[in-house]
Amino acid sequence: MLSNTCKYAIRAVIYLxxxxxxxxxxxxxxxxxxxxxxxxxxxxIMQQLAKNKILASTKGPHGGFSLSKxxxxxxxxxxxxxFDGSEVFDSCLLGLSLCxxxxxxxxxxxxxxxxxxxxxKVYEMFRDSSVGMIAQDLGQIENLIRI
Numbered sequence: 001m002l003s004n005t006c007k008y009a010i011r012a013v014i015y016l017x018x019x020x021x022x023x024x025x026x027x028x029x030x031x032x033x034x035x036x037x038x039x040x041x042x043x044x045i046m047q048q049l050a051k052n053k054i055l056a057s058t059k060g061p062h063g064g065f066s067l068s069k070x071x072x073x074x075x076x077x078x079x080x081x082x083f084d085g086s087e088v089f090d091s092c093l094l095g096l097s098l099c100x101x102x103x104x105x106x107x108x109x110x111x112x113x114x115x116x117x118x119x120x121k122v123y124e125m126f127r128d129s130s131v132g133m134i135a136q137d138l139g140q141i142e143n144l145i146r147i
Contacts, residue, residue, distance in 0.1 A: 001122070006083035007038050009045045010076060013054060017071040017135035020066055025056075025064030045083075071132030080126050089123045 002010075012031055019026060028046055032039040046065055050057040054067040067074065080088070092099035093111045 001088060002080065003084050005041075005045060006080055008035070008042065009049060009079050009083050011035055012037070012042065012045060013049065013067070013074065013079060013131050014134050014138065015054070015066055016065060017074075017131050018138055020067060020071070023060065025058050025066050031065070047076040048082065049079075054078065054082075067131075071129050071135055074131040075127060076129045076131070076134075077123070077126040090121050 012035065015031055015035055016026060028043055029039060031037070031046075032042045035042075037045075041085070046055060046057070049055040050068075051064065053068050054074060055065045057065055092109060093115050094109065096109055097113065101111045
């Protein structure tokens with residue numbers, strides 16, 4: 001359902017939340033190593049997150065990334081919309097252009113009656129789940145390194 005880029009972005013933001021220490025930035029090399037995400041790919045993701053004010057970025061020997069706002073105020077839907085857009089919740093699962101072009105035709109699509117309630121539920125889950133909530137739950141699991 002989500003692209004790898006979006007999943008990596010969510011994991012990186014949650015990782016920063018779980019490992020956050022006051023005033024300490026975490027470098028992309030460390031994040032890449034711990035999450036097993038290729039560094040060049042992660043670098044582009046982190047830049048996009050920083051550009052959109054989800055992360056704060058500092059360059060230099062003590063530089064790295066941190067959350068730009070409290071984890072409780074970063075919702076997964078922000079990250080999904082940034083990397084995958086809302087199409088994942090709106091477009092036809094079969095890719096039928098008639099469904100996307102004319103919303104009234106969705107009723108004749110064999111997948112829409114089944115998929116619409118599920119997609120709505122998934123959207124609500126992303127909308128209502130904050131990074132802080134997930135990090136808190138993950139923080140209770142001992143020795144969690146990979147997200």
